[in-house]
Amino acid sequence: MSSSLAIAAVTATLRDLLDGKLGDEFNNFYVSTQPPDKVDKNRILVNLFLYHTMVDAHWRNMDIPWKSRPGETAQPPLALKLYYLLTAYYGESEDGVVPNNPQNQLQGSHRLLGQAMSILHDHALLDMDTIRNAIPAEERDNHVYDQVERVRITPHPLSLDEMSKIWTGLQTQYRLSVAYEVSAILIDSSRPPHRALPVLRRGSRDQGVGTILGPFPILEDIRRPRGERPGVQLGDRLEIVGSNLGGDVVKVRFYHSLLPDAADLDPEPNSSATMLSVKLPDDEGIQRDWAAGFYRVAVVVRNQGGGADKISNQLPVALSPRIAIQPNLAIVDNEGRVTLTTDCRPHVLPRQHARLLIGDREIYAERFEEAAGSLTFAIGHAPLGEFVVRLRVDGVDSLPVRQTRDGLIFDPLQKVRINGQ
Structure with missing residues (x-):
């Protein structure tokens, strides 16, 4: 980590880097770090002005691994991005290119700026030793930059x-300039971290706390x-x-x-984290606690x-109702009517709509006031013949089939023959 002098250390490193590489090519040259309005424009120089700082979001709220241990809370470092404005000045000459000179070379602020940009391009990464060497010897032991x-160092494009x-x-005349971003500068916090004793046990049984996360x-x-009859009734798995x-x-x-x-x-014992097996009850005592129709399962x-x-x-x-029709053989009366009774599992609730499907007709059940295990249907102008009947409760039909070794067959308990007199 670094101390609060890290910004000054980085600026000094950039200044020394430019001064060492450009000093051999330009006479009476130097590098300044002043605001542009304070620069001596009559000299040949490159000015490196720190015009803006910004917090580096990549390092925000991030603990440094060796600064805090698990269970300890430490103040995260101040991570900064530095923005510099690089400007070239070529003495009293206002011309960017000066062709007439004793060396017979192109001189001027354009060449000076190009050389400075080339140096920063070739030295895009500054390591710890390079920055420490730019710090005065008496301050190197103060952890200015560690x-x-x-x-x-990367160019920072700016629009016009x-x-x-x-x-x-800056309230001064415009000069051709280039902006650079320098990151990341990590300044250590002066606040001590909160140290805690080691945890001996998590909870009464060393199991920690319950969480809903x-x-x-x-x-x-x-x-x-697989292989079972389709449809769902009480007693099914x-x-x-x-x-x-x-x-x-x-x-x-x-x-x-x-x-x-x-x-x-x-769930049954053979269940797993990806598949639960559950068997629906079919005891006599639970017939009133369940109802045919649609369920939501969670x-x-x-x-x-x-x-x-x-x-x-x-x-x-x-959930389909299970029924048994009585009688299996019915005789119409003198008015062409026949009365059929169905036993229902589970019981049918008074608020449910129960209809008997026989042939192409739907017959509503006679009125009942409480949960009923038996329903009565009066059929007028009853059709003659043998029929497979179904009970429809709230849109869910009973299953008129039975599973055998040879496959599905119609359930004899759900068949009725209606004969005339």
């Missing part, structure tokens, strides 16, 4: 408008296991595919718009150490 980062504003602010669970797909699904406590949460509480299910992950639950995105699942 940074490892080398100083880079920007250059005019600079010279207007990090990747949240993401769901990509919900599917039935689901595979939930995604990422970051692992944790100390994992729950699969099912939301239904008509149920007051969500249902949480535990995964909730909780880790030890506290912190809020991590909840994934939601994916839809259509």
Whole structure:
């Protein structure tokens, strides 16, 4: 790192660099670092004026590795960019090119400026030793410039408008000039860093604190296991595919718009962080706690150490009702009517729309006041013949098929034959 004298050290290095390379070619030549309005324009010289400084954003809020250790807080260094204005003066001559001289050479401010630019181009990087050599011997032990980062010299293009504003602010006549950017100058902070004792244990069990940061669970797909019957009913097994699904406590949460509480299910032991296997319940006691229709499914992950639950995105699942039709053989009455009853798992809620699909007709269920496990349908002008019936609850149909070794067949419990008298 460097002390607050680093700016002066860099300026002195640039001055000595130009003075050493140009002094052999021009007589009575010297390099100044004055403001342009204070320069002695009657002499042959190159003026290097520091007209602007800027904080280097690349180094802002960055700790130097050897200045602070993990767990310690240190003031970051002051990183600066220096902007210099390089101007050439050739004595009393106002001509940029002076052809008549004893050496029979092109002289003038143009040649002087070109030589100075060539020197800075050839010495675009200044290392620590070069800058330290430009510092007086009595100050070299004061850590005026000890940074490892080398100083880079690059031309800084300025438009004519920007250059005019600079010279207007200097309140002197315009001279042909070139701007340079010199970076980065790292000035060490004088404030001591905050030292801390080493940490012996993180938390009561050396596990640290709980955090909600990090990747949240993401769901990509919900599917039935390979080879299983399509569709979802109570008692079926689901595979939930995604990422970051692992944790100390994992729950699969099912939301239904008509149920007051969500249902949480535990994944099966063969689950992983990328795939959860969960089996839907089908006990008699839960038939009122579930409802056919559309569910929103999410995964909730909780880790030890506290912190809020991590909840994934939601994916839809259509839960089909399971029905059994009674009777399987129905006889129409004298008015051509027939009454059918269906047993439903899960129960149908009063706010749900339940319709029986038979042939090409939809029959609405008779009114009921509470969750019902059995629905009654009165069919007028009943068609005669054998039919596969389906129950549609809130847009989700029951599954009229059954899985066998030979494939899918129509479920006999969902068939009905209607005969005439």
